[in-house]
Each structure stands twice: as C-alpha cells, then as structure tokens.
Amino acid sequence: MAGMLRFIVVLLLLPFQLLADQSEDDRLVALMRFDALATVTRAEGLFANKTLLADFGLPADVAAWDEKLSVIFDHQQIEDLFATGFINSFNPRSTGPVIAFLQDPDWIRIATLQNDASIAMLNAEVKDASLTVYWDQVDQQSDRLHLLEDLLASTNLIDQNVAAALNGMITLNQGMASLLPDLSFPEDELFAMALAQEDSMRAEIAESLLSF
Amino acid sequence: MVYEPISDQVLHDQISFWMSQPGQDLLNAMMQGYDTVYGSLTYDLGRSMAEVLSETAL
Numbered sequence: 001m002a003g004m005l006r007f008i009v010v011l012l013l014l015p016f017q018l019l020a021d022q023s024e025d026d027r028l029v030a031l032m033r034f035d036a037l038a039t040v041t042r043a044e045g046l047f048a049n050k051t052l053l054a055d056f057g058l059p060a061d062v063a064a065w066d067e068k069l070s071v072i073f074d075h076q077q078i079e080d081l082f083a084t085g086f087i088n089s090f091n092p093r094s095t096g097p098v099i100a101f102l103q104d105p106d107w108i109r110i111a112t113l114q115n116d117a118s119i120a121m122l123n124a125e126v127k128d129a130s131l132t133v134y135w136d137q138v139d140q141q142s143d144r145l146h147l148l149e150d151l152l153a154s155t156n157l158i159d160q161n162v163a164a165a166l167n168g169m170i171t172l173n174q175g176m177a178s179l180l181p182d183l184s185f186p187e188d189e190l191f192a193m194a195l196a197q198e199d200s201m202r203a204e205i206a207e208s209l210l211s212f
Numbered sequence: 213m214v215y216e217p218i219s220d221q222v223l224h225d226q227i228s229f230w231m232s233q234p235g236q237d238l239l240n241a242m243m244q245g246y247d248t249v250y251g252s253l254t255y256d257l258g259r260s261m262a263e264v265l266s267e268t269a270l
Contacts, residue, residue, distance in 0.1 A: 032242075032245075034245075041249060041253075045253060049257060052257065052261065053261060053264060056261070058261065058264070058265060058268075059268050060264065061264070061268075064264065064267075065260075065264060068260045068263070068264070069260075072253055072256045072257060072260060073253065077252075078249055078253070081245075081248045081249045081252055082245045082246075082248070082249050083245070084245075084248060085241075085244045085245035085246070085247060085248025085249065086241045086242065086244060086245035086248075087241075088244065088248075089240060089241045089244035089245075090237065090238075090240075090241035091237040091240070091241070093233075093237065094233060094234035094237035094238065097232075097234035098234050098237065098238045101229055101234065101235075101238070106218075106222045106225065106226075107226075109218075110218060110222075110226070113215060113218070116215075143220075144220070147220060147223050147224070147227075148223070150227055151223055151226060151227050151230070154227045154230045154231045154235075155230045155239055156239075160243055164246065164247070164250060167247075167250075167251070168250060168254045171250075171251055171254040171255050171258065172254050172255075172257055172258040172261075173258060174255060174258060175254065175255040175256060175257060175258020175259040175260075175261070175262070176258040176259065176261055176262045177258075177262075178255075178258070178259050178262070179259055179262035179263060179266065180262040180265060180266065183262065183265065
C-alpha cells in the first residue's frame with residue numbers, strides 16, 4: 001500500500017517537475033539571447049554567401065540567388081534552431097551556475113561586444129584593421145595576446161571551428177547531392193580534400209579568431 | 213561608437229569559468245546549437261545551389 005501511495009505521489013508531482021524543467025529551459029534560452037545571435041548569423045550568411053555560385057564557377061541570376069539566401073537565412077528559423085540545438089544538448093546539472101554566469105554584467109558586455117564585432121567585421125576596412133592590430137601584438141609577443149590564446153585554448157575554439165568548417169564542406173555537398181547527385185563530389189574525395197586543407201584552415205581560423 | 217577594452221582581470225575570470233564543469237557544459241551546448249544551425253543552413257545552401265543549376269539548365 002505504501003509503495004502504491006509513493007507511486008501515486010510521484011505521478012502527481014511529475015507534471016510539476018516537467019513544468020519546472022520547462023521553465024528553466026525557457027529562462028536559459030532567454031538569457032542566451034539567440035535573437036541577437038540570429039541577427040548576426042543572418043547578416044553574416046547573406047554577406048558571406050552572396051558570391052557563392054560565382055565562387056564555384058557556376059552561372060548565377062544574382063537577384064534570384066539573393067532571394068534564396070534571404071529565405072535560407074530566415075531570422076526566426078535560425079533563432080529556433082539555436083534554441084533547439086542548445087536545449088537538446090545542455091546538461092541540466094549546470095543549470096544554476098550557468099544561469100548565474102549568463103546574467104553576469106561582464107558576460108553580457110562580452111556577448112554584446114561579440115555580436116557588434118561580428119557585424120563590424122563584415123566591413124573589409126574593419127577586418128583589415130583588426131588583423132593589423134593582431135600582428136602588432138604578435139610582433140610584441142604581448143601578455144594580452146597570450147591571455148587571449150589561453151582563452152581560446154580554454155574553450156577549444158580553434159579545433160571546434162576547424163571541425164565545423166570541414167563538416168560544412170561535407171554538408172554543402174550533401175545538400176547538392178540531394179537534388180543533383182551526379183554533380184556532387186564522391187565523399188571519399190571530399191574527405192581527402194578537406195583533410196589536405198586542414199593545416200591551412202587551422203592557421204587561417206586561429207588568425208581570424210585572435211584578431212577578432 | 214567607442215568600446216572600452218575588456219580588462220585582463222575579466223579575461224582571467226572568463227578563462228576560469230570556461231574551464232569549469234558548468235563552463236564546459238555551456239560551451240558544449242552552445243557548440244551543439246551552432247552545429248544545428250550551420251548544419252541546416254549549409255545543407256539548404258547546397259540544395260539551393262543545385263536548384264539554381266537545375267533552373268539554369270532548363
């Protein structure tokens with residue numbers, strides 16, 4: 001009887017636990033500011049892929065391609081995908097400390113700076129200026145640069161970006177193959193190409209992240 | 213707009229957080245978020261390239 005009672009109590013409390021989890025997920029998503037990140041991702045996507053067809057030597061109707069890009073980089077879809085990917089993989093053991101961290105004024109300032117910098121870097125002059133500052137710091141072997149290298153190492157960001165770039169090549173190919181299989185690269189050839197570019201990609205990404 | 217540089221102390225604090233368990237859990241989830249977004253967008257880009265090629269061929 002006691003066992004049955006405990007079972008009933010657990011069943012009655014379950015919806016409250018689910019509601020609590022849902023509420024914490026909502027709070028985390030709100031604090032992650034995916035809305036602002038989606039704005040940046042859309043701006044970067046429209047900019048970086050504007051000449052994608054020409055880069056591949058493909059004929060292009062520029063206006064039609066711009067329209068396709070605008071649909072692909074839909075703000076709401078990007079925001080929803082960020083939230084879904086994040087919540088599906090977030091380990092709830094860290095909910096409390098992470099919620100506290102995301103409300104820290106220093107983090108809010110850094111996240112805002114990061115978004116503003118991403119938009120600013122779409123301007124070639126700003127990007128060139130950031131590279132100049134970076135190479136000055138390299139020449140001086142500055143403590144600041146070492147600190148930034150430690151920050152990147154602590155987040156493993158260079159490896160993560162290299163992996164994302166290599167995955168991107170493969171995923172782009174899969175998208176093409178979904179409609180025109182004859183035009184896509186065989187995956188083993190693509191893997192070999194991607195791996196051959198890994199070192200140069202790593203150097204380029206490290207320079208880009210540190211100057212950023 | 214003029215931005216104030218982030219202080220060295222703040223950078224030290226950031227490094228400490230990102231190396232902690234909650235920092236690693238947050239980073240992992242952020243990266244999964246990025247993977248979800250870029251996986252979907254990049255696939256759509258490839259498919260759209262194929263669409264343009266098909267339309268051009270017609």
